[in-house]
Amino acid sequence: VLLGRIVDRCAPFLVLVVTFVIAFAGIVCIGLAGTDVPLLAVLIFVVGFCVIGGVGASDALVATCYPTSMRVTGLGWAIGGRIGAVVGPTIGGLALTMGSSTTRFFAIGALPMLGSAIAAWAVHMKSRNAQRAVPSMHGS
Secondary structure (H helix, E strand, C coil): CHHHHHHHHCCHHHHHHHHHHHHHHHHHHHHHCCCCHHHHHHHHHHHHHHHHHHHHHHHHHHHHCCCHHHHHHHHHHHHHCCHHHHHHHHHHHHHHHCCCCHHHHHHHHHHHHHHHHHHHHHHHHHHHHHHHHCCCCCCC
């Protein structure tokens, strides 16, 4: 809800960029935190807030990226692209049983958040450039 309020008041895709970058950094830091339970609790809260809030906000923003006739298809692709949520834990478990370090495990696991930040940045720049291309209705 808090992130939704921020998205309503600021450049929405820029908010997603910041949210996903914070999630990326937080996930990497979880791998570096070791056994410091208070630090892990804070990091897990921040990462959870950013990942769950960012994904929820991005689903809501999908409607702004597609013409009306394609919105359902666009949202379907956005939601259907979450195969990583199903396959990821299995791959992660295999990586850990094969001797991967916790630090490396979390660093690799953070990469999708970086990809999400880059995608949100691209949409932000595209919408920003599109707004500049629209002629003013106030005359010059």
